[in-house]
Amino acid sequence: MARVVVTGLGAVTPVGAGREEVWRHLLAGRSGFAPVSSFDTGKFSTHLGAEVQGFDPVPWVRTLDPARLGRASQLAVAAARRALEDAGIEPGTVAPERAGVAMGTTSGEPREVEKLNDAILAGAGAAGEAGATFISLYPCHMIAAHVAREVGFSGVCTMIPTACAAGNYAIAHGLDLLRHGRADLMLAGGADAFSRITYAGFHRLGAIAPERCQPFDKNRKGMIPGEGAAILVLEPLERALARGARIYAEVAGYGLSCDAHHMTAAHPEGDGAARAMSAALADAGLQPADVSYVSAHGTGTPTNDRLEILAVQRVFGEAPRTPMSSIKSMIGHTMGAASAIEALVCSLAVATGWIPPTMNLEEPDGDLDYVPNQAREHDVRVAMNNAYAFGGNNASVIFRRVEA
Numbered sequence: 001m002a003r004v005v006v007t008g009l010g011a012v013t014p015v016g017a018g019r020e021e022v023w024r025h026l027l028a029g030r031s032g033f034a035p036v037s038s039f040d041t042g043k044f045s046t047h048l049g050a051e052v053q054g055f056d057p058v059p060w061v062r063t064l065d066p067a068r069l070g071r072a073s074q075l076a077v078a079a080a081r082r083a084l085e086d087a088g089i090e091p092g093t094v095a096p097e098r099a100g101v102a103m104g105t106t107s108g109e110p111r112e113v114e115k116l117n118d119a120i121l122a123g124a125g126a127a128g129e130a131g132a133t134f135i136s137l138y139p140c141h142m143i144a145a146h147v148a149r150e151v152g153f154s155g156v157c158t159m160i161p162t163a164c165a166a167g168n169y170a171i172a173h174g175l176d177l178l179r180h181g182r183a184d185l186m187l188a189g190g191a192d193a194f195s196r197i198t199y200a201g202f203h204r205l206g207a208i209a210p211e212r213c214q215p216f217d218k219n220r221k222g223m224i225p226g227e228g229a230a231i232l233v234l235e236p237l238e239r240a241l242a243r244g245a246r247i248y249a250e251v252a253g254y255g256l257s258c259d260a261h262h263m264t265a266a267h268p269e270g271d272g273a274a275r276a277m278s279a280a281l282a283d284a285g286l287q288p289a290d291v292s293y294v295s296a297h298g299t300g301t302p303t304n305d306r307l308e309i310l311a312v313q314r315v316f317g318e319a320p321r322t323p324m325s326s327i328k329s330m331i332g333h334t335m336g337a338a339s340a341i342e343a344l345v346c347s348l349a350v351a352t353g354w355i356p357p358t359m360n361l362e363e364p365d366g367d368l369d370y371v372p373n374q375a376r377e378h379d380v381r382v383a384m385n386n387a388y389a390f391g392g393n394n395a396s397v398i399f400r401r402v403e404a
Contacts, residue, residue, distance in 0.1 A: 001179040005402060006347045007245040008087025008233030010079040010189075013341055014050035014226050014331045018082055022341075023348050025330075026356040027375040032331045033212065033224055039196040046208040050226030050332030051194045063150045070109035070137045073146040075229035075337075076191035080147045083187060087233040087245065091151040100156035100183045101148045102174045103231075104166025104190035105336035106389075108140030110197040143191055147231075155183050164297075164333065165387035166190050167230065167340030168395035172254035174234045175397075184239060189231035189343070192335035199225050207301050215298035215326035216305050216370045218363040223299040226332030230340035232347065237402070249350040252286070252382070252400040255279025259392025266304060270311030272394045273297075273386065277315045280384065280396035288319035291398075292380040293349050295342045297388045298326025298358065299333055308388065309366045323378060325371040329359040339387035339395065346383035346399040353380055 011017065014032025015025040035041075036049040052075065057066040060078035069077065080101075084091065116134040136142075141159040148157045156177055160169045167190030174188035192198075202208050202225055209222035240247055257279065259272035266273065281288065294316075297308055316322055327345055334341060349355055354377055361372040383399045 002181065003237040004175050004178045004234055004251045005237050005240050006232050006248040006251060007235055007240050008083040008089065009248065009344045009347060010081065010083030010086060011228065011230040011341055011344055012052055012055060012075045012078050013228040013334070014052055019086055026327055026345065027354055029357055029359050029373065030330060031359070032226065038194055044203050046203060046210050048224055049194060049199065050224055050334070052227055061150065064146060069146055070112055071193035072105065072109050072191045073143050075193065075227070076103060076143050076147050076231070077150045079189060079191065079229040079231040080151060080187050083231040083233050084151065089233065094185050096152050096154040098155055098184040099153040100177060100186050101144045101153055102158045102160065102170040102186060102188045103144040103147065104160045104162065104170040104340065105140050105143055106161070106163045106166060106192050107195065107198055107335060108143065108161065109138050109193065110195035111193055112138040114196060147187060153187065162393040163389035163391060164335055164338055165389035165393045165395040166336040167338060167343060168385060168387040168397050169256065171232060171251065171343055171397050172256060172395065175251050175254060178234055178236055184235065186234040187231050188234055189229065190336040190340035191229035192227055192337050194225065194227035198335065209300060212360045213300040213329050213332060214360040215296065215300045215329050215358055216365050217361050218365045220300045220302060220305060222301050223328065224332040226334040228331065228334040228337040228341060230337055230344050232343055247402050248347040249399040250402045252398045253280050253284030254395065254397045255283060257394045259394065261392050263390065266307045266388060266392065270307040270314065272392055273308060273311035273388055274314045276394035276396040277311065277384065277386065280398050284398045284400065286382060286398065288316045291322050291382045291384050292378065293355050293383045294322055294324035295346050295383060295385045296324050296326045297386050298328050300328060304388065305365065309368060312368065321369050323355055323369045323371050323376065325356055325358040327356055339385060342385050343397060346385045349380040349383050350399050350401050353377055355380065
């Protein structure tokens with residue numbers, strides 16, 4: 001099988017856009033939390049969100065009409081353009097039928113549902129016009145299709161809606177296609193838009209923190225919903241070397257599992273999460289002791305963090321105390337984009353030797369190294385990216401340094 005590497009990184013997040021800005025702000029511990037501005041939260045008991053502020057799709061959506069894209073598609077296209085530019089690839093320089101797109105999402109385009117609902121409440125005329133737009137924009141597969149159309153990639157085009165693990169699932173799918181020679185280049189990542197539907201759902205579950213997100217803190221009170229997109233350019237190592245590309249990391253392996261337990265609650269012993277990590281290590285031909293850094297799912301909800309701690313302890317129990325941090329303490333839970341943004345973090349941790357912190361950590365829960373409140377310089381040779389989702393979907397992806 002071909003070895004596959006990351007040669008381009010693109011992102012639009014609550015703490016900035018583009019590889020350099022996002023990385024700088026994450027290492028600085030910058031918070032992307034603010035009072036929700038896209039809708040009225042007066043009827044909710046919580047009011048914070050992690051929205052992408054001041055986003056303008058026009059400079060990035062150059063082939064399609066940005067006004068005819070949903071917000072998640074706009075974010076995804078902007079991330080794709082940034083990733084290709086970062087990789088030094090012009091869309092026309094790649095055989096289009098050998099270039100593909102794999103995207104993940106949780107909710108697709110929920111704002112289109114809200115627009116249609118508001119139009120129905122406003123009257124029949126408005127509902128008719130909104131309905132036509134809804135049909136063309138709402139289906140989640142349109143996010144991947146819009147990215148493919150924007151950059152002219154006519155190979156594999158896949159949308160994977162495995163909730164908050166979807167970004168990792170998309171990267172794993174892209175890895176498989178490239179390993180087996182079914183593509184020469186893949187754009188892989190995830191995107192989700194902030195919406196009152198999502199916010200209301202997590203509020204109803206009692207999962208939203210009132211003031212801040214505190215992953216792995218004994219006094220954690222919940223997650224904070226967010227939005228964003230991140231896309232990685234993946235290509236075979238030989239192709240990257242031949243064109244003199246900058247290589248961030250190798251995608252060394254992945255592991256997927258399903259708890260098969262509950263609609264929203266994870267397995268009470270972290271069984272599925274542990275199996276995904278172990279499968280990823282086996283696929284990469286590595287042992288727990290080889291891992292230098294774990295990018296945690298780390299939502300900040302009491303149950304999720306406790307089960308992730310259990311799972312990590314099961315897998316890494318005999319290994320050295322491996323640093324583990326959660327960037328959701330800064331950018332919130334960006335749903336289907338979360339593990340894609342965290343894959344960008346793993347790639348940069350391997351490339352730069354820095355680990356972003358877990359912010360707002362005052363009383364650590366458990367005897368793990370959560371990299372509290374300050375970025376750390378560290379020799380990151382292998383990084384593991386963990387993502388766990390509703391439905392019991394678990395996905396771990398491993399990134400490894402490519403030695404000269």
